[in-house]
Amino acid sequence: MAAAAAAFAEPKTKYDRQLRIWGDQGQAALEKADICLLTCGPTGTEAMKNLVLGGVGSVTIVDGCLGQSRAKSVCSFLQELNDAVNAKFVEESPLALIDTNPPFFSQFTVVIATQLPERSLLKLDSICREANIVLVAARSYGLTGLVRISVKEHTVIESKPDHFLDDLRLHNPWTELKQFAKSTDISDKDPVVHKHIPYIIILVRLAEKWADAHDGHLPSTRQEKKEFKDLIREHMLNLDEENYKEAVESSYKVSVTPGISDDIRQIIDDSSTEVSSSSSDFWVLVAALKEFIANEVNGELPLEGTIPDMTSLTEYYVSLQKIYQAKAESDCLALEHHVKKILKRIDRDPDSISRAYIKAFCKNARKLRVCRYRSIEEEFGSPLLSEVQKYFTDEDYCFAMNFYVLLRAVDRLAANYNRFPGIFDSEIDEDVPRLKTAAVSVMSEMGLNGASLSEDLITEMCRFGGAEIHPVAAFIGGVASQEVIKLVTKQFVPLPGIFIFNGIDQKSQVLVL
C-alpha cells in the first residue's frame, strides 16, 4: 500500500491482530476505559505504551517529577503512538494526590500504580476499593519486581481457556440427538459413506448399544473403556477409516462425569446468588443458572452448541451442527425465562439484560470465573500463613517468597532512612544487616518466627539499590498492561495473586497470600 493512501489508518485494519483475540466487544471495552497511571518512570511508561497502542479510551498520567516535567513529556510520547487515545497529564506528586484528593481516583476504570511505597499503596488501595475502581500495582526493583491486582470482585464470562473439553453430551444425549443418530445407518454398505459417518453418531449409537448390554451403565472402569474401544473397532470396515480412528480417540467423551464441575458448583453455591436490586448482571445470571439446573431433568448446564471439526460427509456434519445449535438455543431461551422472572422479583426491568449477554453466558456456562482479591491491608495484616510457610519451604517458590518479604522490607528501611538500601556504594556493607533486620520485622508481623531468608538475596537487594533497569521495567510494565487488558475486556483470567518477577534465573512465580 502506498504511504499516501494510508494517512488515516482504518481502526479495523490497525487493530486487526488484536481483534482476532478479543473481538469487537473486547475492543469496545478498551476504547471506553479510562486509565490512570501513577508515576511515569520506565515501568509506568512501558505499561501505558502497550495500552495506548491497543487503543484504550483515555490515559491520565500523574507524576510529580520536577525538572523537565516528566508527566508532560511522557504524555506527549504516548499521544504520538496513537492519536485515537485521549492522553492527559497531571503534574502532581502521586503521594500527595493520594493523601489530599481521594475523590480524584473515582473517575477511572483502572488505576495503575507504579513504584509506590507501601504506605501510599495501602491508602490508595482503600480508596480504590471504596470506589470500586480496579487497582493494578507494579514495581520494578533491580532484577526483581511485582505485579498485583486489587479489586473486590472480578467476574469473567469469556475466560477463553486454551484446552477445554468439547460440550458434546455423548454421556447424556438428548432426544433429538439420539433420534438423529438412530436415523443414520452406521453400517452403510457404501464404503465412502461408511468412512464419513461423524464420530458423534458412532459414539452415541455404540454407547447405547454398550448401555443395553450393561444394565444401562456407560463404560467407566479402565477395562470397560478398553472394551468399549474394541467395540468401536469391530465396526470398522478397514483400519484406515479416519472417522473410526477419531471415534476411538474420543471414546472417553462418553465416560465424562455427568452434571456440573466443582468449580461451577462453587460459583452456583456462592451467597451472591441471593440476588437483590443491587446485584450485578453476572450474579443475576448465575442465580438464573441455578434455577435452570434445578429445573432440568438431567441437571446439566446449558449446552454450548458448537462441535469440533471431524471427518464427515458435509450433510451429516451440517445436520449435527443444527441439532447442537437448536438445543443450545432452547437452553438459552429457558435460561432467559428464569432471568426475566428473577429480574421481576428484584424490581428490575425484565428486559434489562440483553439477549446477546445471556447467549454469551450460556455458551460459556462451563467456563465462568469469579476472581476475588483480598485488600492489601488484609494481606499484610493476616497473610495465609499456611501458604507462606509452604512457599518458604518449596524449592520452586522460595525465591519468590524471599523477594516478597524483601520488597516490603526495602520500603520499611526507606521509610526510616529516606533512601533505599545500597543506594550509596559506601553504605552497602552497613545496609545488608539493616535490611535483614527490616525483613525479620516484616516476617514476624506476618506471624513467621524462625523462617530464614536467603543471605544471598538480601545482599542482592542491597546491590540493586532500588534500580529501575529498563528490561525489567519493560517486563513488569508488560505484565501489568496485560492484566489491565484482561480486567477491562473481561476476557481471559487475570492473575490470582501476586506475580513476583525473578530476573536472576527467570523462574518467576505467583504467590497467593
Added chain:
Amino acid sequence: MASPDEESPAPTEPERWRDLDMLLSRPGNLVDANFDPSPGLRDTLGSLVEVLVVGAGGLGCELLKDLALSGFKNLHVIDMDTIDVSNLNRQFLFRVQDVGKSKAEVAAERVMERVSGVNIVPHFCRIEDKEIDFYSQFSIIVLGLDSIEARSYINSVACGFLEYDSDDKPIPETLKPMVDGGTEGFKGHARVIVPGSTPCFECNIWLFPPQVKFPLCTLAETPRTAAHCIEYAHLIKWNEVHPGKHFDADDAEHMQWIYSEALKRAELFGISGVTYSFTQGVVKNIIPAIASTNAIVSAACALEALKLISGCSKTVSNYLTYNGLDGTHINVSEFVRDKDCLVCGPGTLIELDTSSTLSEFIKMLEEHPKLLMSRASVTHEGENLYMQSPEVLEQMTRPNLGVPMFELLKGAARATVHVTGMAENNGKKVSSLRKLRVAFKGVEKNSKMDTTESF
C-alpha cells in the same frame, strides 16, 4: 502535535544510566563467574559489543528499544519487510505515515532519535542475502522472528561459526550466543542458545511442529467448516479459474475474489462463518499478536542478552515459556542438546582421497545420507571455493571445480568447510548451511578427531 524531541530533551546521560550502572558496578553473590564489575563496565561493553537484531517487527521494535536502553551502543537490525497498517497496534516505532517504508530503516532511525549515543545500522534485505561473513562480526544475535525457516537459518549460521578443539570441546572464542523470542496472542517464549553447550534451534525442532494442512479431498468433496471453503477457493478454485496466474495474498482484489468464492461455496453447503477477516486469517495464516506479550517476551530476551554479555547475573537455563491466558504462568525448562545434531555438533565428517576434486566433493554431499544437500556452495575460512551464485562469483570460482580439495585446503590433513545449499528440513527442501569436517585418507594424523565420528 510537536515532536517529542522538542518537548522532552532526553534525560542527561548519567541520570539515564545511573540505575543500570549500579547493577554493573558492584560485585554480587548470584552472578556469572566471568562478571567483572566496574563503574566503566557499561561503557566498555557498549562500545565493544556488536549486537544483531533479526526482525524489526513486533518483537524487533521492542528489542531495539530494550537493548539500546540496556547499554548496548552498536546495534544492527535486519528485516526485509515494509510497514503495514496492521503493524501499528504493537510495532510502536512506526506511525501511519511510515506505511510502505522499510521496517529496519524506520526502526533504527526512531531508536537513534530517542537514545543518544546509540548507533543502529539497518539492513533492508533478506537474511539469506548477506554473506555468512557479515554475521561473524556480532558478539550476540537476538532473534525476533515469526518464521521457523528464518530461525533455522540464523541458527545454522551462528552454529556454523562454532569450532571444536581436538577433544570435541567447543572453543569459547568461536561461540556466538543467540537469544530467541516468539509470541502468539497471550503466549510466548524466550530462550538462550549457546551453541555447543545448550540445545540449538535444530536440537529441539520438535517444539515447532509443522502446520497441519487440510486434506485436499476434504476441501473438494466434504467441506464442513468455513476454513475448508476458504482453502478450497484459495488452493483449488483459484488455479482452475486463473490458470498460470500467481495468487498474491497482499492484493486486495485477489483476497476479495477468494472471499466471495468461499462464501458461495459455504452457502452451497449450508456452512456458516465465512467472513472477510477470517478469509484473510486462513489464507495468510495470520498469527494474532498484541503489544503486551511482545513487550514481555522482548524484555526477557533483552535482559538475557544483557546478562550473557555482562555476566551481571545468572542466565535462564534455557527455555522460558510465558502464558497469560489464565493468570501469568512462567515456566522454565532445561532442554538438552541432541548430541548428534548436524547443526551445532562438531560437524559431519567427510573422508576424501587426496585426489578428490571439489566437484566430486559437491557430488558427495548430494548423495550423503545425512546431508542430502544439492546445489552446494563451499567456503573455507571465509574464502569462496565454489559459489553457485551470483553469476560473476560462479564464473570466478568455476576453475576450482577440477582442483583437488587437498590442494584447495592447502595440504592440511583436516579442515572445516561450510557449505550452503538446498537440504531437507521438516519435510521441505530449504536453503541450509552445514558445517563439515573434511579429513584426507592416508595423510598424517595429528589428532584423534577422525575417530570420534563414523558412519
